[in-house]
Amino acid sequence: MKAKVHVTLKSGVLDPQGKAVGHALESLGFSGVNDVRQGKYIELDLNETDADKARAAVEDMCRQLLANTVIENYSVEIAEG
Amino acid sequence: MPTNAKAAVIVFPGSNCDRDMKVALQAAMGGDVIMHWHGDADLPDVDLIAVPGGFSYGDYLRSGAMAANSPVMQSVVARAGRGVPVLGVCNGFQILTEAGLLPGALMRNAGINFVCKDVTLRIDNAATVFTRQYQEGQVIRIPVAHHDGNYFADDETLDRLEGEGRVAFRYCNPTGAVTREANPNGSRRNIAGILNKTGNVLGMMPHPERLADAALGGTDGKPMFDGLIEAIAA
Numbered sequence: 380m381k382a383k384v385h386v387t388l389k390s391g392v393l394d395p396q397g398k399a400v401g402h403a404l405e406s407l408g409f410s411g412v413n414d415v416r417q418g419k420y421i422e423l424d425l426n427e428t429d430a431d432k433a434r435a436a437v438e439d440m441c442r443q444l445l446a447n448t449v450i451e452n453y454s455v456e457i458a459e460g
Numbered sequence: 461m462p463t464n465a466k467a468a469v470i471v472f473p474g475s476n477c478d479r480d481m482k483v484a485l486q487a488a489m490g491g492d493v494i495m496h497w498h499g500d501a502d503l504p505d506v507d508l509i510a511v512p513g514g515f516s517y518g519d520y521l522r523s524g525a526m527a528a529n530s531p532v533m534q535s536v537v538a539r540a541g542r543g544v545p546v547l548g549v550c551n552g553f554q555i556l557t558e559a560g561l562l563p564g565a566l567m568r569n570a571g572i573n574f575v576c577k578d579v580t581l582r583i584d585n586a587a588t589v590f591t592r593q594y595q596e597g598q599v600i601r602i603p604v605a606h607h608d609g610n611y612f613a614d615d616e617t618l619d620r621l622e623g624e625g626r627v628a629f630r631y632c633n634p635t636g637a638v639t640r641e642a643n644p645n646g647s648r649r650n651i652a653g654i655l656n657k658t659g660n661v662l663g664m665m666p667h668p669e670r671l672a673d674a675a676l677g678g679t680d681g682k683p684m685f686d687g688l689i690e691a692i693a694a
Contacts, residue, residue: 395568449565
């Protein structure tokens with residue numbers, strides 16, 4: 380199975396990179412962008428064939444390494460294939 | 461001051477302040493310093509552990525995240541739990557937070573830029589093994605060189621740190637005032653260095669080892685090493 384992990388900064392945590400990207404978009408003439416938050420996208424290819432077990436394993440990976448839960452949230456999407 | 465104290469500097473792939481740390485410790489100890497490769501979980505019995513600056517694992521994923529899961533770190537966490545002083549500088553601070561030895565996280569600098577300059581720090585707690593040769597309120601000059609030094613923790617954690625005297629250093633102006641202008645990276649409450657609950661683990665972004673010898677242009681970092689060695693030799 381494949382797992383798709385999104386790691387994003389918690390709301391309330393300042394995102395200097397997102398802010399800089401927002402300013403850059405503005406200077407390129409893209410108006411109407413209220414806010415930019417930057418995160419990470421991680422793809423995992425797993426041996427596991429059971430979706431529930433795969434999700435539990437990936438959530439464990441997120442807590443231990445893929446995300447820093449002091450500042451980040453994570454979401455996990457499990458897909459066949 | 462020659463002592464029988466033993467110190468180890470942990471070396472990760474991408475560490476680059478490990479030798480400066482060794483020189484600063486040696487100058488204070490008069491003895492040899494063990495350079496310990498991170499992949500070796502079997503850490504010798506030492507009185508002091510230093511986690512140096514640099515860019516361990518190229519800052520992949522998050523600064524310090526990979527190094528925090530190195531084989532040696534379980535030993536470092538265990539020793540810290542037994543009261544062995546652990547000093548983490550710059551990337552070392554990032555590693556100690558990622559390893560859970562210190563609360564909070566070091567985020568990208570608020571101004572986006574890599575900051576490399578001398579800053580002034582106010583000693584907030586001089587009653588620690590790391591700061592005993594400084595005075596509370598003393599202002600010292602120490603260099604910073606980092607991209608991810610923006611200390612973040614939630615309000616509750618910050619209040620607890622302050623209430624328990626666990627803020628060791630704050631960024632301040634040359635007269636000791638803690639101001640927004642004196643904050644080089646956006647750290648919450650101008651925090652430059654914090655202690656664990658038992659006071660034997662210190663993480664700090666500034667580099668005391670870079671100003672611990674007159675030949676380097678200053679000695680404001682030297683009392684930290686002298687004090688540490690004095691404390692562990694006592």
